[in-house]
Every structure is written in C-alpha cells, then in structure tokens.
Amino acid sequence: MSNSLRRYLITRVLMTIPMVLILVTMIFFIMRVLPGDPIRSQLGPRVSEEQADALRERLGLNRPLIVQYVDFIGDMVTFNFGTALTQGERPIKDELGERLPATIELTIPAITITAIIGIFSGAYAAKNRKKPIDYIIRLLSIVMSSIPIFFMGLVFQILFSVRIPIFPLSGRMDTLMLTTFDSPTNFYVIDAIITRNWPALWSAVTHLIMPSVTLGLALSGVFVRLTRVNMIEMLQSDFITAGRARGIAENRLVYKHALRNTFIPILTMLGLQFAILLAGAVLTETTFSLPGVGRYLVDRIQLRDYTAVQSTIAVFAMFVAGVSLLMDILYAFVDPRIRY
C-alpha cells in the first residue's frame, strides 16, 4: 500500500467519526430538549408520579444532561445500545440484529435495480441528447421520483397481488412456512440456500420482488438524471472528440470510453443515494409489512420508546457513514487521483 493511499485512508476514517458524532449528538438533544416527556407518555396518565420517578431513576434520566450525554456516547462507542423501554425491555442489539438483515435483503436488490436502470437509461439519454427519446427518458425519470414510494407500493399491491395474484401481498415469507423455517443469520434468502430449503427460498424471493422493485424504481429517477448530466459532460470532453476523430464507433465511444470514466462519479452518487435508500426503506417496509429496521424505528417512535429510537438512529448514522466510507475507500483504490 502506497504512502499516499494510507494517508488518505486514515484521514477519511478520521473524518467519519465527527460526522457520526454530530448526528448522534443531534438526536440525543432533539429527544431531550424539545417539549414532551417520554417517560410520562410511555407510562400513560394513570401511573403515579412516584412510579415515573422510579423509572427515571432506573434509566438514569434524573442525572444532569451532560452526564447522560457522555454516558450515551460511551455506550454508542462500545456498541452497547441498552434495552428498549417497551417489549419487556428486550436488548436493542438483539432486536436490531434480527431486523437489519431484512432491511439489507430489501436494499441490495433495490439499489441494483436503481443502478441498472439509472446507468443505462441515463447513458442512452445523454447519447441522444435533445432528441425525443431524451425528453421521454427525462420525463419518466421525473415521474418516477415524484410518485410517493408508498403509493407506488400500494398500486403494485392492488395490481399484482389483489387483482392479478402473482406476488404475495406483504411480509418476508409465507406465515405457514415461517413456523418450520430455521434462520440462524436472519437473512432468509441466504439461510434458505444454506439449508437447501428450496420452497422457502422461492417464498422469500417472491416476497422480495415487489418491495425491491418499488424501492428501486422510485430511486432510479434521481439516478437517471445524475448519470445523464455526468455523461453529457463526459461526452463533451476532449478525449471523446479525439476518439471520434480517430473513427471509433459512436456506441463503443459512449458505452465503453465515456461510461467507464463516469463510473467514479456514478459510484459516488450511488453512495449518496444510500441515505435516500434507507429513508425509502422505511416507507417500503411499512407498506409491505416487512419487519426491518425502518419499520422498527417507526413503531418505537409511535410508542415513544426513546432509548430504542436514539439507538436505532445512531445505528442508521453509523450505517450511512460506514457505507460512504467504504465507497470512498473503493475509489481511492480504483482512482489514484482521489488520494491526497
């Protein structure tokens, strides 16, 4: 590993820490400084003040804010998320461990769909700029990003599950099958392959199709436009003109020379899209009743379970920061120009 690469990696990793810290801090103070008492709303009005105080005492909520804050940051650093207020005080770590795989299983096919649609139609539109097909692709891409994800999901449910029953309506797997399904990693698709349980694999995959297509389509809109703008810039660069002068076929020029060079900005954007993808996952999981992290967060917020909420959001922040770190490291390897 060269010296410049090592220095870049170290700086990049160090830059991730304040980013996560800022978000976690923000969430911590939002949950406490803003009006509304989580303990009262958790226990309900009929519980006496003494009991509420006892709960506050036990959770350490009666301590000074700064002590609580330092404590919370310490917990986050050691990945100790504590226990939820609701659900019989189950450790949040276990809960997230069960639900994160569902979210990942949803987001990986979704981002693949987004990337495939985005890169190819974006490049095609750029190549045919200002022709009718360019305008059609652009219009469609704006339409895709204007439809609320949950509305698209509901329409798909009506069309492909209620009217024409091709795909299952919701959930991760047939309920009957779940009772006998053994899932050590909680990645249903992987588990089904490991245990050679083909009907379970089929069920898991068909349950994933509608949600991931919904999420992938909804995100592809932005991505088509980003790819297109980048490709247009690339197609105006000198090396393309030079290539044209040398008589290289236009298709080869667009899809090989130009597209390869836009790959790095495209990857960067895909990394940024990941945050939007997670936000979309919250809505998709709600629409399709998938027991993922997004659904968990919404449920806990509705129950005002603030320990679960702040830990889940912290996990989200780490997840996003981790992905963007990973992407940046990837480019540093691919493209030496990025290192500094």
Place this chain on the structure above:
Amino acid sequence: MKNEIDINPTQEAQAETPEWLLDLDKVGFVRRLFLARKWYGGDWWFVAISAVFLLFFIIVGIFPQWFAPYDPSAEVGPSLLAPGVAPSSYVLVAPIESGNITVKDIGDKTNNIGFVIGSPASQSLREATDALNDSAPEGVRYQPRQMRYETLEEGLDALAAGEIDGFVASPDELSEVLDKYPTLQIANTLREDASKGFVMGTNQIGQDVFSRIIWGTRIALIVGLSSAMISLVIGVPLGLISGFVGGPLDRVLTLIMDSLYSFPGLILAIAIAAVLGAGIGNIIVSIAVLYIPTYYRIVRGQTLSVKKELYVEAARSLGTSWTKILTKYIFPNVIPSVVIIFSVNVGDAILTEAGLSFLGFGLPPDTPDWGIDLARGQDYVRRAWWLISYPGLMVSIVTLSFSMLGESLSEILNPKLTDR
C-alpha cells in the same frame, strides 16, 4: 459617416449569430419567452407545462371553496360510495294534507318517523338528521322518534292511520305499493344536498373524496412552500457567509451540514416530528431542517468560486464593506441555482410531508391531507381503490410539476451542459 461605422459590426454579427437570436433582440419580454422555445426545445415545453399546472394548483390552493362541492371534514354521504355512483336515494312519504314536508318539518322529539327494520333507510335517516343538526342554530336539535316496522305495508298502514308523521323508504319499493294508499304521497327526498353526487366517491366515514383532495392542495402547498422558504432563508445566508469568510467557521459549518446531508432525511424528519407532536407548524419545521444543507452546499460552492473573481477583488480593494460585497456582488450569482433548488425542494417537501403523514407523524388526524387520506385508505385497499388513487395521484402530479420546473430550468441555466 457615423451610420456606416455602426452598420458594419452588425452585419458581421449577423453572419455569425443565428437568426432567432436576432429575433430575440427585437421583441419584448413576453414575445422573447415564446421565441426562446426554438432554442430550448423540449425543456421550454417542460417549463411552460409545469408552470401552467402550478398556476392552477396555486389557484386551487388559495380558493379551495370555489372548487370543492362539500365541506371536506363533514360526513356528507354514505360511506365507501364508488366514484360516480349515485347515492341510493331514500324518500320521505307523508300524508297528502301535510304537503311537501321534509325531515326538518317533522324532526321534533314529539314526531315519529318510521322505516322498515334492518333496511339501510335507518342509516339514511340518521345521516339526514345528523346533517340537519350540524347546520342547526344553537339550542335546536332534530331528534325524531324512530319507529321500526317489519314490512313496508305495516309502516304505510300506520302512516295512513296517523300513528306516525312520516315514513322513509326507497322509491323502487314504494312504486309497487304506494298506489294502494290514496292519502299518501312522496313528500320529498330525504336529503337536499345528496343530489350533487360524488365525483370521486366517498371515504369510509362518508366524506367526499373530491372535496378533501381540493382542500388538501392548500395544506400541501402551505407545507411545501413554507418549509422550502424557511430552508432557503436559513441555508442561503449561511452558505454565503461560510463560503466568503472561510476558516474554522466554514469548516465547522460544512461538517455539520455534510452530516445532516448524508443522513436519511425522512428519518430525521420523523424523529423531529415525533418529538414536536402533530401540527402543521411542527411539520413545516421538521421538513425545513432537512433541506437547509442543500441550499448551504450549493451557495457555499458558488460563493467560493465567485469570490476569486476580479470584480469582487476590485470591490474589496476599494474598501466596499463585506455585507455589500455579499449582497450586491456575490448573491446575484447564486440566484439562478437557488431558484432551481427551491422549485425541486418544494416538490420534495410535499413528498416528504405525504410520507410523514402516511407514517402517522404528520398533521392532526382529521386534516384534509393527501398523506393522511392515503394512510387511511390503505386499510381499504381491497374494497375501495378510489381512496388511495386520487390522493396519490395528486401528490404525484403536484410534485411532478415542481420537479419538472426545477429540472428543466437547471437544464436551461446550467452552463456546463450548453453545447459547445
């Protein structure tokens, strides 16, 4: 002599510049706008079409009462009526000597109104009296005693004998038996307003879907425009100052904004909205927070590049105050991009608001809001497609108009994309 000098460069320019550009110089602003479509092609049409749509939506948002036939939060019809289907109309039968009376005339506690037991007539009667009570002045209450009969004939016999003051039944049933009762007639329809019908059907509690969508336009526009405005008012000055001043302030602000920007916006909005509680002001605030970094990043980037320009340098060396440099020399440069972000931002904010309401973190439950209607309609997806389709389409179309305007403007104004 002077003329000759003037003419020459113009003729040279004429040879280079296309004709349409010369056309543009000759005409006024409005004609120029129209002529510009020759150059911008499809994007011009995108801008024009979305502008027309937006104008229409803004008019609807300001004057929803011009378009909505009913009160959006009143129960005006039977529940889950499909679009275009006429509500099954029940009529009031009364003795001929009473004249064309309505429920209002015989709605007192001392009056008796009959219907066949177990028929939808009872619900229609209840809805009719509820509607009367809603519009009645203080202290007046319509509460006729309800008399139930096993069959239609039994009820009509009682009416003919004067035991009850009116009878509710459907006109189809009556047409067969009413001939036998010469003293009775159909006095009136049960409800006066039901004749208007429901273009987009009714929801599960009998509210008119169309009226709710019209009033929802107002909510969506208020939330979208004001949250985008708040983000703009905070984000743009921060970006200007941060880019212009530089140093540690710039580094800290950029770090904060970048962390905010990298985080899934909806999740942050959910957290803020959940803590603040339901309410339109709270929703606006929690959405506004999300979009501050967008303005900040773009404005800061442009400030950084503009502040190195010679004319800014010149202004500085002349001793112009920095506030004046920022407002008069740098700010005008960022206006085009701010307009574009604003337009896309409003669309995004409307989408986010719908998402928040859909998850149950938005507005108070009975607000006529598209997101709330979608969330409520989700439970009736199998039976009533119209409950989610129309609000969903409205969110999509309004968002589409704002995004299309922003995207096409950016295509037109982006110097990087202009042909060489």
